Amino acid sequence: MLLRHTPTEIADRSALTINPAKTCQPIGAMYAALGVHGCLPHSHGSQGCCAYHRSTLTRHYKEPISAGTSSFTEGASVFGGQANLLQAINNIFTVYEPEVIAVHTTCLSETIGDDLPQITDKARKQGSIPDGKDVIYANTPSYVGSHVTGFANMVKGMAQVAAPTGVKNGKVNVIPGWVEPADMEEIKRLAALAGVEIILFPDTSGVLNGPMSGHYHMYPEGGVTMDELRSTGDSIGTLALGEWCSADAARYLDSTHKVPCRVLDMPFGLQATDRFVDALRTLAGRSVPDEITNERGQLVDMISDMHQYFYQKKVALVGDPDQLIAMTEFLVSLDMWPVHVVTGTPGKKFEERIRELTADLPYEVNVKAGSESDMFLLHQWIKNGSVDLIMGNTYCKYIARDEDIPYVRWGFPILDRVGHQYFPTVGYKGGLRLLEKILNVLLDRTDRDAPEQSFELVL
Numbered sequence: 001m002l003l004r005h006t007p008t009e010i011a012d013r014s015a016l017t018i019n020p021a022k023t024c025q026p027i028g029a030m031y032a033a034l035g036v037h038g039c040l041p042h043s044h045g046s047q048g049c050c051a052y053h054r055s056t057l058t059r060h061y062k063e064p065i066s067a068g069t070s071s072f073t074e075g076a077s078v079f080g081g082q083a084n085l086l087q088a089i090n091n092i093f094t095v096y097e098p099e100v101i102a103v104h105t106t107c108l109s110e111t112i113g114d115d116l117p118q119i120t121d122k123a124r125k126q127g128s129i130p131d132g133k134d135v136i137y138a139n140t141p142s143y144v145g146s147h148v149t150g151f152a153n154m155v156k157g158m159a160q161v162a163a164p165t166g167v168k169n170g171k172v173n174v175i176p177g178w179v180e181p182a183d184m185e186e187i188k189r190l191a192a193l194a195g196v197e198i199i200l201f202p203d204t205s206g207v208l209n210g211p212m213s214g215h216y217h218m219y220p221e222g223g224v225t226m227d228e229l230r231s232t233g234d235s236i237g238t239l240a241l242g243e244w245c246s247a248d249a250a251r252y253l254d255s256t257h258k259v260p261c262r263v264l265d266m267p268f269g270l271q272a273t274d275r276f277v278d279a280l281r282t283l284a285g286r287s288v289p290d291e292i293t294n295e296r297g298q299l300v301d302m303i304s305d306m307h308q309y310f311y312q313k314k315v316a317l318v319g320d321p322d323q324l325i326a327m328t329e330f331l332v333s334l335d336m337w338p339v340h341v342v343t344g345t346p347g348k349k350f351e352e353r354i355r356e357l358t359a360d361l362p363y364e365v366n367v368k369a370g371s372e373s374d375m376f377l378l379h380q381w382i383k384n385g386s387v388d389l390i391m392g393n394t395y396c397k398y399i400a401r402d403e404d405i406p407y408v409r410w411g412f413p414i415l416d417r418v419g420h421q422y423f424p425t426v427g428y429k430g431g432l433r434l435l436e437k438i439l440n441v442l443l444d445r446t447d448r449d450a451p452e453q454s455f456e457l458v459l
């Protein structure tokens with residue numbers, strides 16, 4: 001009973017977060033940066049921040065995460081960190097030889113107000129950035145937003161690299177949002193099956209789920225290249241998967257370089273994947289191949305075969321807005337009932353979308369976004385209205401144990417299990433995996449609680 005002090009009675013809070021349902025901006029910026037080929041992320045702040053960001057990503061992806069830090073001490077904290085960053089850029093290109101450095105700020109350097117474009121410009125004029133190499137950057141003050149905001153800011157930093165030539169490249173930009181490396185691989189596989197050439201950015205597949213080859217590569221083979229990023233301004237369109245993670249970058253390309261964009265939900269579940277496949281096909285003027293139609297049919301088959309186990313099961317969800325919106329739609333389509341939905345990332349539109357998606361259910365869903373929307377509140381909601389299933393990150397395990405509720409790990413971070421790097425949950429194949437995970441925990445619970453006379457071998 002680790003959370004035995006969580007009271008059932010819910011009190012109004014305005015300046016207190018307990019067990020946040022989010023983490024800090026630079027973690028998102030660092031994850032996004034790892035999706036650029038040959039990139040070394042750089043944390044412009046203290047060593048402590050950088051160590052925390054790296055260790056969180058290492059624990060989730062089970063891969064060593066390399067990143068530089070401006071190593072702020074008292075002097076930089078008071079007078080600004082320009083000298084530290086100039087020195088860092090020089091050292092990193094000299095010693096570690098990346099293709100690109102992706103600098104993000106931290107609370108400390110944001111409070112001082114360090115000007116990244118000006119410092120980067122100065123580094124270039126001083127000759128610290130070798131010819132053919134780049135520095136991209138994003139402002140990621142962690143006292144606003146969340147890891148999702150930091151991710152989106154760095155992705156917009158990537159879009160700002162675009163340098164149109166005036167000749168269209170015939171490709172579609174796809175901005176996948178914060179999904180697993182396996183999900184990025186799956187998006188590329190679907191696009192290839194559909195015969196659509198895409199530029200996926202960021203792309204952490206082959207970076208954070210690469211093979212053990214016996215040889216150390218500081219910069220693995222995966223990741224979108226800087227040339228591809230420059231070419232995004234010549235693409236025929238952009239599909240941004242998720243309003244929170246991807247829309248800013250897509251709208252930047254649209255407004256600055258006239259690359260038309262569509263903002264879609266992340267392709268979790270049947271309908272969201274349908275919309276993604278349809279948008280891909282429409283943009284590129286292709287028809288949907290049989291392979292994809294068959295995969296869709298398999299997902300529909302499992303949904304109809306197993307419908308009785310999903311029917312009217314109540315679910316508590318915690319995670320990031322783009323993922324939660326798509327998952328809520330998927331669960332409702334299975335006749336499951338999302339009853340509590342929590343994200344620590346702010347955004348009024350989130351609550352509106354969840355209410356729209358659950359409008360036909362016979363109750364009003366509990367939904368909240370922002371810093372007071374935390375795991376503590378989720379636990380209290382569950383105490384007041386029990387559920388059959390919890391879906392969310394690793395921290396849900398405490399609630400699941402205390403309340404004895406089946407639990408599916410999904411989202412970020414997952415610190416105590418593996419598999420999320422390798423098995424996609426997007427697309428039709430990913431939908432099958434999600435169903436398998438949900439069914440397994442529900443049926444395991446049925447088996448555990450079944451009396452002898454109804455302990456069944458066959459479903």
Ligand code: SF4
Nearest residue numbers: 024049052106107142
């Ligand atoms: S919240 Fe701010 S101070 Fe804390 S680790 Fe993140 S960037 Fe550093």
